[in-house]
Amino acid sequence: MDLIFDSVGVMRGRRAVLRDIDLTLRAGRVTAILGPNGAGKSTLLKAAAALIPATGRVRLGNDAVATMAPAHRARAIGYLPQEAAVHWNIRARDAVALGRLPHRSAYAAASARDAAAIDAALAATETTHLAQRPIAELSGGERARVLLARVLAGEPTWLLADEPLASLDPAHQLDILDRLRAVAAGGRGVGIVLHDLIQAGRVADDVLVMHDGRVAAHGPARAILQPAVLEPVFGVRFGTLPGPHPICIAMERLGR
Numbered sequence: 001m002d003l004i005f006d007s008v009g010v011m012r013g014r015r016a017v018l019r020d021i022d023l024t025l026r027a028g029r030v031t032a033i034l035g036p037n038g039a040g041k042s043t044l045l046k047a048a049a050a051l052i053p054a055t056g057r058v059r060l061g062n063d064a065v066a067t068m069a070p071a072h073r074a075r076a077i078g079y080l081p082q083e084a085a086v087h088w089n090i091r092a093r094d095a096v097a098l099g100r101l102p103h104r105s106a107y108a109a110a111s112a113r114d115a116a117a118i119d120a121a122l123a124a125t126e127t128t129h130l131a132q133r134p135i136a137e138l139s140g141g142e143r144a145r146v147l148l149a150r151v152l153a154g155e156p157t158w159l160l161a162d163e164p165l166a167s168l169d170p171a172h173q174l175d176i177l178d179r180l181r182a183v184a185a186g187g188r189g190v191g192i193v194l195h196d197l198i199q200a201g202r203v204a205d206d207v208l209v210m211h212d213g214r215v216a217a218h219g220p221a222r223a224i225l226q227p228a229v230l231e232p233v234f235g236v237r238f239g240t241l242p243g244p245h246p247i248c249i250a251m252e253r254l255g256r
Contacts, residue, residue, distance in 0.1 A: 001061035002026050003048060003158055003189055008056035010043050010213075017043045018054070019213045025206070027157075027189040030180055032200035032221070034193075035210035036234055041193045042082060044210065045160045048191070049079040060157065074102035078156030080148055082163045082193075086135045092146045093131035096121055099153035121153035124179045126172070140167040148176065158189040165199065177203040201225050201245040209233055222246045 003025040010018040018040050025031050033041050047054040050066040050073060058065045060076055068076065078099070086095050099121070100114040110118075122128040125145040135143060144167045151159060159180070165173045181203060184190045191208075194200045200207060200221070207224035209217040211233045217224050224230075225246035227238040235254050241247040 001157060001189075003191070004059040004061075005048070006057045006059065008047055008054050008058060010040075010047055010052060010054045017213050018047060021047075021056070021215060023208070023215055023218060025158075025189060025191055025208070028184055028187050029205035030184045030190040030192065030203050031206045031208055032192055032194050032204035033208045033210065034195075034197070034200060034230075035216070039210040039233075040213040041210050042162050043213075045079065045162055045191065045193065048158075048160055049073075049077045051079065071102045074156075075154065076157045078151040078154045078159045080151045080159075080161040080164055082166070086143075086147070089134045089136040091131065092127060092133055092135060092138065093118065093122065095135055095146055096127075096131075096149045096153050099150040102154060117153045117155055121149040124152055124182075125149040126175060141169060141172060144168060145172065145176070152179070152183070156188070158191065159183055160191045162193045163195065164192065165194065165196070173199065197225065197230075197248045197250075201247045 005021045005023040008018060008021040009016060033044065035041050046052045048058050065073060065077065096118050097110065100110065100117060103114065122131055125148050127145050127149055130138060130142055130146060138146065148164055164176060168176060177199060180190050180192060204221040206219065207221045208215065209224060216233050217229050225248050227240065227248060230238050230248055231254065237251045237254055238248040239251050241249060
């Protein structure tokens with residue numbers, strides 16, 4: 001099911017953080033969300049997951065996300081915040097298992113399907129060998145991969161991730177991007193906030209560019225990752241590199 005924004009707005013005090021967002025993010029595709037600092041990217045994901053008050057409506061198909069039953073919404077939308085945390089020093093596998101809670105009734109024991117989903121998520125993020133280690137003993141990058149595994153274990157219809165590559169080494173960045181593409185290839189939707197335009201070109205089917213709380217551009221990656229589209233938003237002159245993916249690299253600040 002597509003994720004649809006109907007005139008969505010978010011206020012922070014008297015300041016509009018999102019302004020009249022009309023947008024459809026398509027299932028079965030990876031949408032990279034780009035924009036300068038303060039453009040509204042993280043707020044867009046939070047509004048999509050009904051984690052903050054918003055005007056207008058976000059729909060998953062025909063269902064308003066904000067009025068879904070909490071367990072239904074948690075099964076439908078998996079959200080990985082920029083600074084995800086686990087507040088108890090539990091084993092990594094137990095942290096990943098938290099992603100299965102929306103699939104179980106209260107006090108029910110984990111099922112064989114739960115165990116299989118947890119194992120698959122650990123394998124997908126290359127954290128199986130960390131399963132028995134306490135969270136506090138993991139490095140920042142290891143913890144980030146475990147927390148992504150927690151979202152993957154929930155098998156959500158939509159996976160929304162806010163800069164999930166930030167603390168990962170290059171090899172694991174590539175692995176995670178491949179995993180996100182596999183999620184989309186299975187028919188689910190992926191929305192991912194990125195700052196690295198090269199990685200966006202590698203992973204994205206579609207690109208959404210935010211600026212000043214509005215949609216500046218949205219469409220197929222090859223059409224959007226172009227200097228003429230990006231330069232007015234970022235205030236930077238871009239060059240392009242040849243290759244199988246659209247690649248823009250920042251050259252210099254405009255106006256200097």
